[in-house]
Structure formats: structure tokens, C-alpha cells
Amino acid sequence: MGKLEIIKKLEEAGHQKIRFAICDIDGILRSKTLLLEKFKEITEKSTGFCDVVFGWDANDVCYDNVEMTGWHTGYPDKKANIDLDSFRHVPWDDNIPYFLGDFAHDDAVTACPRSLLKRIRQQSTDAGFTAVFAQEFEWFNFLGTPNELEAGNYQNLQPITPGMFGYSQLRPSLNRDYFNELFDLLFQFNIPLESLHTETGPGVYEAAIRYDEILEAADKATLFKSAVKEIAYRHGIMASFMAKWNANLPGCSGHIHQSLWNADRSKNLFYSGNEDKPMSPIMESYLAGQLHCLPELLPIYAPTINSYKRLRDGAWAPTTVTWGYDNRTTAVRVLNGDEKSTRLEMRVAGSDTNPYLAMAASLASGLYGIRMGLKLENPAVIGNAYARQDVTKLPSNLLDATKQMAQSALANELLGEGFTAHFTKTREWEWREFGKAVTNWELKRYFEII
Numbered sequence: 001m002g003k004l005e006i007i008k009k010l011e012e013a014g015h016q017k018i019r020f021a022i023c024d025i026d027g028i029l030r031s032k033t034l035l036l037e038k039f040k041e042i043t044e045k046s047t048g049f050c051d052v053v054f055g056w057d058a059n060d061v062c063y064d065n066v067e068m069t070g071w072h073t074g075y076p077d078k079k080a081n082i083d084l085d086s087f088r089h090v091p092w093d094d095n096i097p098y099f100l101g102d103f104a105h106d107d108a109v110t111a112c113p114r115s116l117l118k119r120i121r122q123q124s125t126d127a128g129f130t131a132v133f134a135q136e137f138e139w140f141n142f143l144g145t146p147n148e149l150e151a152g153n154y155q156n157l158q159p160i161t162p163g164m165f166g167y168s169q170l171r172p173s174l175n176r177d178y179f180n181e182l183f184d185l186l187f188q189f190n191i192p193l194e195s196l197h198t199e200t201g202p203g204v205y206e207a208a209i210r211y212d213e214i215l216e217a218a219d220k221a222t223l224f225k226s227a228v229k230e231i232a233y234r235h236g237i238m239a240s241f242m243a244k245w246n247a248n249l250p251g252c253s254g255h256i257h258q259s260l261w262n263a264d265r266s267k268n269l270f271y272s273g274n275e276d277k278p279m280s281p282i283m284e285s286y287l288a289g290q291l292h293c294l295p296e297l298l299p300i301y302a303p304t305i306n307s308y309k310r311l312r313d314g315a316w317a318p319t320t321v322t323w324g325y326d327n328r329t330t331a332v333r334v335l336n337g338d339e340k341s342t343r344l345e346m347r348v349a350g351s352d353t354n355p356y357l358a359m360a361a362s363l364a365s366g367l368y369g370i371r372m373g374l375k376l377e378n379p380a381v382i383g384n385a386y387a388r389q390d391v392t393k394l395p396s397n398l399l400d401a402t403k404q405m406a407q408s409a410l411a412n413e414l415l416g417e418g419f420t421a422h423f424t425k426t427r428e429w430e431w432r433e434f435g436k437a438v439t440n441w442e443l444k445r446y447f448e449i450i
Contacts, residue, residue, distance in 0.1 A: 003043050003084055010036060010097055019090070020082050020099040022049055023113050025426055026058045026303070027354030029226050033096075043084065048077030049101070054111035054422070057429060066425045068111050068418075078103055086219055091188040092181075092231060100219055110418030113356035114218070119416075120360045121214050123367055129260045129269065131363050132343075134194075134211035135221040137351045138252040139228065140245055141175075141203045142238045149238060157245070159203025160237060166200035178235040182207070185231055191220045201249045211257065214359055221254075221355035243302075243350035244309035251310030251317055252351035256362055257335075259343040260286065271339040278325070278336040287344060288376045289369015290332055290362065291321050294348065296408040297415075298394060298401040299427045300361040301348040305434045308397050310350050313386040318347050321392040322378070322385045329385040331394075348394070357423075364414040402427040 018039045021031035030053045055069040056062045062070065069075055086100035102114035109115045124131045141160045142149070161171045172179040183196050192210040199206045209220050225241055232239040244251040260269045260282060270283035302308060310317045322330040333345040349358045381388065395401040405411050406424040
């Protein structure tokens with residue numbers, strides 16, 4: 001739908017305002033609501049958006065270690081562009097028109113996650129590939145409002161249902177309106193779900209978003225997280241995509257499904273059609289690239305302090321640089337079915353990932369493997385990858401992972417020096433902020449005894 005057609009449609013529907021959003025480095029949508037007349041003006045050029053959205057953390061505390069923006073630059077506006085192809089309506093908010101934007105034509109592009117993905121996608125297109133991706137998410141749901149949970153210091157959280165009850169038919173019926181609204185309103189918001197069900201754990205859901213071309217898939221995954229939270233608010237529920245909120249419960253994954261197709265999407269290039277060699281040469285090199293790059297890009301898949309609480313042996317999340325056929329203990333799971341469904345599942349990514357960055361890293365790694373003609377160094381893991389002592393272990397905390405990425409020539413090559421420097425500085429900041437915190441664990445352990 002072209003610009004004039006969109007504007008005509010909005011005017012005929014009587015809309016006086018639109019909303020558009022930029023995704024920051026943590027995957028948080030930062031949005032503005034604009035007068036329709038203003039929207040019409042900026043579709044001719046661009047609009048100013050303060051670059052502090054790339055200069056502060058998830059709690060709006062300004063970084064003291066990044067170069068792209070800061071007090072030293074005065075936090076100026078940068079030129080943001082509205083992507084008209086992202087047009088949709090928000091069905092739970094009076095059908096307000098909604099658009100996504102990015103900084104594709106400004107120097108803020110070095111930190112813009114959506115712009116990074118567009119650059120990697122273009123590399124795929126230039127190589128004759130169409131990248132088809134989807135992300136699935138697990139998240140916990142709690143009773144209460146943001147004010148109530150903050151007043152309680154996020155202690156004594158009450159999940160919406162009790163018990164470990166994965167794939168339950170009963171539990172969704174306790175919050176039937178919420179469960180059904182998730183499926184129905186997300187569909188109306190152009191985020192169709194392939195499935196929605198409970199996972200094992202109190203009040204935890206899992207949703208698989210329908211696959212799509214990679215930029216569309218990342219848009220949908222990013223919007224999904226924000227949309228779920230807004231729909232949950234309507235029911236007095238708070239949805240959390242934190243990777244691991246409770247040490248005694250499973251963490252929340254954000255697995256990324258991916259495949260490469262030819263230009264018109266008529267042929268899945270991962271499909272071999274040979275039972276004796278179930279992966280095509282392209283798929284094998286793509287997989288080898290993902291495994292080769294994984295340790296040096298880990299902070300993108302595990303971006304927070306909390307991410308590494310999820311990556312523990314025997315906790316339904318991978319800890320090794322491994323792959324296997326339909327093996328849920330490995331970093332990458334190979335799914336070989338018919339031509340339509342043959343794909344890879346990157347299982348390292350948690351639900352706290354920024355989808356644009358996680359998909360960009362996945363695609364860039366796979367394209368690197370194809371470009372370099374990489375072959376799989378290790379055979380498929382059969383059985384328990386956690387028990388293997390002969391494979392590479394992933395870094396176990398954000399600091400070690402970030403140091404490895406910051407020093408990586410490969411990360412600079414794949415993602416660009418500007419982005420890699422900015423992103424790793426933000427992760428270093430995250431570690432320093434955590435280092436200043438006095439936790440409940442410390443109080444319980446040291447308050448009286450030491």
C-alpha cells in the first residue's frame with residue numbers, strides 16, 4: 001500500500017493521530033503519537049527522534065561509556081524514517097494506526113537494531129537468498145499492576161495459575177478471556193500465532209509466531225512482546241519476558257527458527273530430499289557458520305545479567321556449542337521434515353533478546369558459513385549434550401561473553417565496528433550496574449553471620 005493510499009484510508013476512517021515506534025538496543029519500543037497532519041508531512045522526508053533512545057539503558061539511565069551519543073553530543077535529534085510497509089492498526093486501542101521506524105539514513109544507524117537487520121538482510125538478498133524466520137517466546141504471567149508489583153518490591157509474586165502444568169487444557173480456562181484475546185487480538189494486529197499453550201511452570205505461556213520473511217518476522221516478534229504486555233494490562237495481569245525469574249523454575253526461551261529459500265520462495269534451500277544426507281550443502285554450511293560464530297556473538301542471544309541464569313545444565317537451555325537432529329539439549333536443533341518445514345532452531349536465545357539483533361546475528365553467522373564454505377567440525381550430538389566434556393562450553397556470564405565479543409574481529413566483520421563497539425559498551429555498562437547492587441542473596445548470606 002503506497003503513501004497516498006494509506007493517507008486516504010486514514011482520512012476516510014476519521015483518524016486524527018497515528019503512533020510510531022523505534023526499537024532501542026534492548027528491544028524496547030520507544031514510541032510517539034503524532035497528529036495525522038504531522039504524519040503526512042514526515043512521510044515526505046523524515047522526523048526528528050532524540051538519539052537518547054540509544055544512549056540510555058532499559059531504566060532510562062544514561063550510559064557513561066558510549067561514543068555515539070551522550071552529554072558530549074547534547075543528545076540531538078536524529079532523522080528517523082517511518083516504514084509505511086509496517087502499517088497496522090492496534091485493535092485494543094481504538095484501532096489507532098501504527099507504524100515502525102528506523103534510522104536508516106542517519107549516523108544513528110550504527111546503533112539501530114532494525115537498520116542492522118536490514119543491512120544483513122540485503123546481504124542475503126544479494127546472494128540470491130530469501131531468509132525465512134520465526135521466533136517463539138515463553139513468558140510468565142502474574143497477577144497485579146506495575147504499581148502494585150513495584151510497591152511490593154517485586155517480592156511474593158503470584159503467577160496467574162499454580163503448578164507445573166505444560167500443555168494444559170485446564171489452566172487457560174482460568175483466564176479464558178485473556179488467553180483468547182492474546183490469540184485473537186494478535187491476529188488482528190497482523191501477528192498470527194501458529195500455537196499458544198501453557199508451558200511447564202506456574203502461569204507460563206508459550207507462543208509460536210507464524211514464520212515470515214526475516215524483517216517482517218523480526219517486526220512481529222518485537223511487537224509481540226509489547227503487545228502481550230498491553231493485552232495483559234487489560235486483565236490485571238503483568239507479563240514478564242525475563243529469562244529466569246525464579247531459580248527453581250525453568251527459564252523463558254526465545255528460540256529462533258530459520259531457513260533460506262530462493263528469491264521467489266518457491267524452494268527451501270535447506271531441504272536435501274535425500275534421507276541419507278538430510279541437510280543440503282547450503283544448510284550444512286549455514287549451520288557450521290552459526291556454531292563457529294556463536295561464542296563471539298553470545299551477548300546478542302543472552303544480553304542481560306539474568307540471561308545466564310537460564311543457560312544452565314539440565315535447565316532446558318543449551319550450554320555448549322553443539323548441534324543435533326531434533327535434540328533439545330544442543331545449541332542448534334536441526335529439524336528435517338518435508339521441504340516446507342526443514343529448518344534450524346537456534347535455542348540459545350532467551351525471551352529477553354532483541355529480535356532484530358538476534359535474527360541479524362543468526363543470519364549473518366549463517367551467511368558467513370556459506371561464504372566461507374564451512375563444514376561441520378563435530379558430528380551431531382546424540383543424547384545429552386550437557387554431559388559432553390569434549391565440546392566447547394559457552395561463557396557463563398555477561399562479562400566474559402562481552403569481553404569475547406568486544407575483542408572479536410569476527411563480530412566487527414559481521415556486524416560492523418560501530419555497532420559492535422556500541423553494543424558491547426552497553427553490555428559492559430549493564431555488568432557495572434549489576435555490580436553496584438546489593439541483592440537479597442547477599443543480605444541473607446552475610447547480614448548476620450559475617
